[in-house]
Amino acid sequence: EDQVTQSPEALRLQEGESSSLNCSYTVSGLRGLFWYRQDPGKGPEFLFTLYSAGEEKEKERLKATLTKKESFLHITAPKPEDSATYLCAVQALGTGGFKTIFGAGTRLFVKA
């Protein structure tokens, strides 16, 4: 069964304390893995797309990496404004087109 699992559920960091979020997946026919940020009361905001094992993408304090079984979102020297829920989604071939499966998210709290 296709599945996406994110860990930890919640993560509390001090400002400047680097850490990583994990997204592990089991899916057949992977087309891409996506990371999103979601602020309270808003829709998800696209961050990165990764397509193949070994690929890395960076944006400001965030860096996403991908292996055949999991992806990591590394946060370097986080700031309070990085506090949000980070969602991982996997896209694979489904009936009639692509299917997208989301993980439950990791809630990140960064304290000043």
Next chain:
Amino acid sequence: DTAVSQTPKYLVTQMGNDKSIKCEQNLGHDTMYWYKQDSKKFLKIMFSYNNKELIINETVPNRFSPKSPDKAHLNLHINSLELGDSAVYFCASSQVLSGGGETQYFGPGTRLLVL
């Protein structure tokens, strides 16, 4: 210049009523989606439309029906609302990327509360 917009933002209604949520995208994308986010914040896809054709229809009650008058719009109609339908509904649109995947752009969400 909003990319994906939804109306209404909030919807409070009684059980048994019929309601619609509207979605419009001005990105020129070919595919649009409806997602449901429950109280545990889990996003689940409900429908997707590509060029006005339904291409994915996950297991949702047939009380929910997507309607797409054109490529830029995908509305969600819900009949006989139930308490369990209370959630945040997100519309999204996407375009196939050169690498073969898609990036989805989400609307701000419609918060539905059924009393």
